[in-house]
Amino acid sequence: MSVSVPGPIPGDDCWRIEQATRASVIIDADAYFRHARAAMLKAKQRIMLIGWDFDARITLIREDEADDGAPVIIGDFISWLVDRNPDLEIYLLRWDIGAMKSMIRPTNLVTTLKWMWHPRVTVKLDSHHPPAASHHQKIVVIDDCFAFCGGIDMTADRWDSRHHRDEDPGRHHPDGSAYGPWHDATTALQGPVAVALGDHARARWKGAGGEELAPILGEHDCWPDALPVQFRDVEIAIARTAPAMDDQDELIEIERLYCHQIAAARRCIYAESQYFASRRIAEAIAARLGEADGPDIVIINPTEADGWLEQQAMDTARARLFEALKARDPHGRLRIYHPFTVRGAPIYVHAKILIVDDRLIRVGSSNMNNRSMRLDTECDVCIDMALPGNAGHSKDHGAVILGIRDELIAEHLDLPPERVATVIAERGLIAGIEELRGKPGRTLRPYVTPDLNDVQAWLADNEILDPEGPGEMLEPIHERGLFRRMRSAAGRLNLLAHRPDTAED
Missing domain, CATH: 3.30.870.10 (Endonuclease Chain A)
Structure with missing residues (x-):
């Protein structure tokens, strides 16, 4: 079940909350x-x-x-x-x-x-x-x-x-x-x-x-x-990431805000991101997938990362995380889609957007990968109806938030936003997209997990190219890895269930 979250809190999952006229x-x-x-x-x-x-x-x-x-x-x-x-x-x-x-x-x-x-x-x-x-x-x-x-x-x-x-x-x-x-x-x-x-x-x-x-x-x-x-x-919350250095403290506001907002979702989570490779976000999603009344979760990604090095780091991690999450998704509430043009060319998704129900929208520079959580500098802004200053506008602004989400989906499906809004309101997020996406022309296609060779799997599991922070780059290989925290915490995602012959990742 969703967790009652009061909205971003300065000093915890955001830096400041300020008004936008x-x-x-x-x-x-x-x-x-x-x-x-x-x-x-x-x-x-x-x-x-x-x-x-x-x-x-x-x-x-x-x-x-x-x-x-x-x-x-x-x-x-x-x-x-x-x-x-x-x-x-x-x-x-x-x-x-x-x-x-x-x-x-x-x-x-x-x-x-x-x-x-x-x-x-x-x-x-x-x-x-x-x-x-x-x-x-x-x-x-x-x-x-x-x-x-x-x-x-x-x-x-x-x-x-x-x-x-x-x-x-x-x-x-x-x-x-x-x-x-x-x-x-x-x-x-x-x-x-x-x-x-x-x-x-x-x-x-x-x-x-x-x-x-x-x-x-x-x-x-x-x-x-x-x-x-x-x-x-x-009211708008500003959240940042900054790595720990000798002259500055680590800032993980963005990571915390992602986890809190995923936990707060009631009906649906819609996200667009260049990557899906963060184990902490995967953990937060995994905690929702087993719920009988959990939210639909849709992530829009490019078919593959831009550049060979990024493909080795991000695409392989996405494949491993997605397969692990599928094993924990008995209700079929997680989808990753890719947008394509009329002639079938992949559209590169560089947007970083998160929309939860009609409650919040966040846009920024952070991707759903480890680097954005603790290593690179990032800055996101978020409009959340749970903030006290937004309570009086929650109905009107909530409708705007849903309108932006439906316009994004309509853009990807090349359909009128009104039709997208009607179908999703009747069917739900995933069922609505599935009903609308089958037509010829510009559309969304579901992610298909590729075969991973041994080298790619090892790179993904050990986060060689997508470290979670400056400290992890100095850790021994056997002490880091995509699944290390998940496999050790009771009640968390058992990502090794489908690999019983593997003792260590």
């Missing part, structure tokens, strides 16, 4: 890049760009849509902004290792050198992380009164529309070559929650060796004119 969820980078450009055009004093990656060559909107005199290529756009406004300063912070490859590209290098000579554009590479960790947050803060926070980096290969067409002229690398369909998400936030994200961004900047920045005082309207407002005067 306006908030919206933005799906896919076509909309995000357009709205980000519009918001930055309203900046008066400071823009902070915090990212895993950044590519100065990408276009934010098409050339024929630029009727404001501003450039469409982001590198030129940033230079244009500071040249136009003598009071504006721009700070760009990105993960140091991830920056190396893109920084050496001629166009990026020229733009970066140009910025280095500009007194009001400052670029910094953030090396304040353990070995093998990354800075994975994707945050934009404008004048400490407006922010974007989610899973979309301003880099190449991210742009796509919600149509996810098989061939789209806008979906190409800066060199003109095409890339495949891509699904992503972020949030737009105005008000005190943006002030808090400004505090976080400035702390990240200082931790990376930058100067201490004073907060921006005063407030003005940076909300993009074309962006519909989905939530008004709503």
Whole structure:
């Protein structure tokens, strides 16, 4: 049965709870890049760009849509902004290792050198992380009164529309070559929650060796004119991950928030994630699968991770965890699906979304893998109707939350959201998707566990490429592993039940 959870608690499963005077969820980078450009055009004093990656060559909107005199290529756009406004300063912070490859590209290098000579554009590479960790947050803060926070980096290969067409002229690398369909998400936030994200961004900047920045005082309207407002005067929780280091404590707010929210679900959990490889999230799901009246759980993943190394780490762990959870799912309440285009091409899922009932929606940078729980830096935001400040809006905002979920499923199934909402309301989440997904064209297909060779299985079991934290990277191999905590705790998931001939994983 579900656990009564009062909502996020600062100091436990979130950092701060702040009000948003306006908030919206933005799906896919076509909309995000357009709205980000519009918001930055309203900046008066400071823009902070915090990212895993950044590519100065990408276009934010098409050339024929630029009727404001501003450039469409982001590198030129940033230079244009500071040249136009003598009071504006721009700070760009990105993960140091991830920056190396893109920084050496001629166009990026020229733009970066140009910025280095500009007194009001400052670029910094953030090396304040353990070995093998990354800075994975994707945050934009404008004048400490407006922010974007989610899973979309301003880099190449991210742009796509919600149509996810098989061939789209806008979906190409800066060199003109095409890339495949891509699904992503972020949030737009105005008000005190943006002030808090400004505090976080400035702390990240200082931790990376930058100067201490004073907060921006005063407030003005940076909300993009074309962006519909989905939530008004709503409390939002901010949750983070940060690894333990000599000069900082470990932050596991995101991990705790996932576990608490899975435990609180009554009817259904809908998630989109680039990976499904976290043993702690698997434990939380396992605890719900045996319940007679437990929730339906649907996870939308890409067919495979992006890159050979990630496939060895994440796809093999997903296969092991999914098979183990199936063995503990007597009621058939867990599904993993993959989205496909009209012609059957897989759509890469990069979004990080969790929606529980009509109670909460969270969007951020964290994936359902071990790295996001304890090793990389992450930042998620969550609107939860269980927060006291949201009680008066629970009916209206709950309907918005369900509407976002049904629109996401409708996007994947290429169906009207109204039909999706009606069928799921009548049949339930899994039965509804099963009824709707069988048509030709763009659709969702169920995950099929691949055969794992011995090397892949060993890599998955021992978390060689997806460590849970900086300490685990130093542990002996025999003391770590995908199943180590699960096999030792009474009442937890018995992940070795289907491998009786194996004494140690």
